Amino acid sequence: MKIDCRSCGHPIEVTPPSKDYEIKLNEPCPNGDSIEVNVRCDNCSAQTQIYWDAEHELAV
Numbered sequence: 261m262k263i264d265c266r267s268c269g270h271p272i273e274v275t276p277p278s279k280d281y282e283i284k285l286n287e288p289c290p291n292g293d294s295i296e297v298n299v300r301c302d303n304c305s306a307q308t309q310i311y312w313d314a315e316h317e318l319a320v
Contacts, residue, residue: 263299267306272299274310281312289313 262271276282281295288294294311
């Protein structure tokens with residue numbers, strides 16, 4: 261999966277940290293169980309912060 265660097269727009273390849281955390285978010289999950297990851301841009305060296313989250317059961 262690719263995301264854009266927030267500073268320069270250069271594409272950055274990212275991969276989920278595990279098979280349980282495959283949903284990419286720009287902000288932490290309200291449940292508080294997201295994994296925070298900082299990725300560095302190869303073009304401008306800026307860091308972009310993303311969060312990976314697991315799929316949650318829908319409330320009934």
